[in-house]
């Protein structure tokens with residue numbers, strides 16, 4: 001409801017007249033957290049449903065007057081800089097430069113990964129995880145035990161920092177993949193929160209994008225074997 | 239006698255939508271109904287999920303007090319799992335919670351309070367020109383700097399929590415981060431820079447310590463005239479303006495309050511329990527009703543659904559709470575009119591009394607007798623309430639008085655952090671248990687009740703400050719605290735009822751609201767408008 005009318009009515013009325021439609025945040029993009037089963041409020045994104053199926057409230061074929069599909073700026077929350085830069089790009093007449101990916105996210109922001117620029121990436125290289133939370137800031141990568149989705153999540157969180165200061169992974173907080181339609185992954189079911197999902201107890205269920213589990217295991221074995229001494233010690237020291 | 243009804247929306251701003259309808263008789267509000275018009279069902283989603291799901295879900299209930307949601311969600315789990323929380327982790331949690339509120343104070347004052355306060359309707363008052371020059375939305379000189387600088391306190395949040403809002407870095411047993419020296423020094427620089435520029439430079443016109451010497455309303459009056467810099471401060475201008483346009487005259491409410499308190503003492507709450515919470519709170523909890531103080535006891539909280547779009551009638555303790563939505567059209571036939579449940583507190587001997595939460599409530603508890611050494615004991619706002627009565631002005635003063643207090647708290651916790659100490663101790667994860675966690679979001683008491691069974695969430699109930707304040711009529715037809723605060727408000731111009739905006743904004747409800755004006759007799763719509771800042 002907004003100003004006495006259901007939000008749906010506003011969208012029905014405004015969307016056909018809009019030159020460009022931009023969805024900001026996960027709720028508008030994919031349905032977001034309210035769409036986690038049992039989705040009691042029937043939440044949908046404007047042009048996608050949670051999980052990444054094209055459709056959403058406006059339907060797969062919707063294009064705005066400018067001939068563009070909904071431009072999605074996902075994230076929970078979406079970073080103010082992503083929002084303002086994209087709006088500025090549109091206002092400055094650069095819509096043509098705004099190439100979109102499969103989920104209609106501007107590629108300029110959502111091609112790189114959360115991992116791109118993460119301060120822990122050297123530990124990722126040598127497959128070293130931190131001993132536990134709270135020491136996470138001092139060393140190690142959060143992929144192996146704490147469910148970090150940095151290698152599978154397209155976001156500029158470590159290129160454009162949050163509040164100009166930091167990011168989840170820099171602060172020892174696993175990326176939960178909030179710019180992807182599957183967020184929250186595992187539907188918050190038992191055992192899925194801040195824990196790496198594994199096959200046979202050892203192999204991460206979700207591998208870095210573009211890797212099969214055979215090559216991942218080979219690489220991981222090799223990396224661990226050659227891991228230098230410093231990669232097992234604290235790096236982000238007091 | 240003319241009676242009309244006004245529908246007000248959007249009055250508040252953030253967490254959903256709030257419709258307010260008021261009946262006006264001879265230019266004064268005689269009755270009010272608030273209606274929460276949005277349903278997202280977070281409690282329904284959480285049922286059956288991972289125990290820690292609330293750490294991800296609840297901060298997202300609200301875009302402006304997510305850190306407060308995280309703080310209490312984490313303590314709900316700490317108590318349910320009987321964790322050990324190292325003192326350093328509590329300090330980091332407190333720093334984060336306080337910084338979120340420090341951000342909120344100026345942002346709310348300029349962006350939410352100011353727009354209706356500087357409405358053209360007030361242009362005949364002598365201070366109007368100066369007030370409009372400084373406080374006008376977007377263009378006011380103080381508005382711009384106040385809002386812009388308000389982003390700095392949450393930078394400190396991001397240093398410890400990775401980002402603000404929507405971090406989940408507080409986890410049972412501590413926090414995820416282990417700060418380095420430069421994290422602390424950077425935080426100190428940001429805090430002090432913000433305090434010099436805004437808090438002292440623009441807002442108070444004096445040092446924080448000078449302001450904190452004020453203990454009574456007459457102290458404040460003397461403070462305003464003490465020197466040019468104080469007289470010219472934004473705070474002094476606001477006070478003079480509020481007295482000029484009569485913000486001290488309406489918005490009283492019931493004068494009954496509830497605070498659940500916040501800022502756990504790092505050394506006294508290393509083993510969080512529900513029963514040990516009150517004694518470990520730096521900002522104390524409590525109830526003030528009919529002139530008497532009572533201790534807060536979470537077992538006395540219930541939620542009433544008689545007038546809410548949920549199955550059934552009557553009230554239950556949140557551990558036993560159910561959230562079974564029904565079709566609003568069906569509900570309307572049963573006299574139900576809102577998505578908000580009505581939280582109620584059973585005050586000893588008085589029974590269920592609607593209680594206002596928020597800054598007035600917190601500052602009333604600061605004046606409660608018998609504070610322990612480490613607890614905040616501060617009679618200042620209590621004195622102003624005694625002198626002037628509760629009102630829009632007093633509510634605003636109570637809120638902004640927290641800026642200097644919280645600033646000093648953050649300074650201290652930063653100083654006390656032991657960088658070589660522990661920030662997390664891995665807890666056991668028992669399959670079953672019950673927990674309660676609570677804090678004070680900027681706009682009032684915010685609490686979670688969790689029940690775990692079989693390693694999953696069996697029940698999760700959240701009571702937000704706005705639920706306390708706008709909670710509708712209950713089974714006994716008591717109106718909610720905010721509804722009550724509208725009553726008695728003089729409405730100069732029903733086509734542009736800025737007075738209602740001033741009342742609603744002083745609560746800073748988490749909901750977006752809308753205004754329509756109806757003639758009470760004919761039901762004809764008179765006017766519709768968006769409240770400033772909405």
Ligand code: SF4
Pocket residue numbers: 114115116118119120121122124140141142143148149150151169174175
């Ligand atoms: S912490 Fe996450 S984002 Fe950073 S290197 Fe490890 S997996 Fe990648």
Ligand code: SF4
Pocket residue numbers: 075076077114153154155157167168169174175176177178179
């Ligand atoms: S780090 Fe991951 S979860 Fe956090 S904001 Fe970025 S994409 Fe979202």
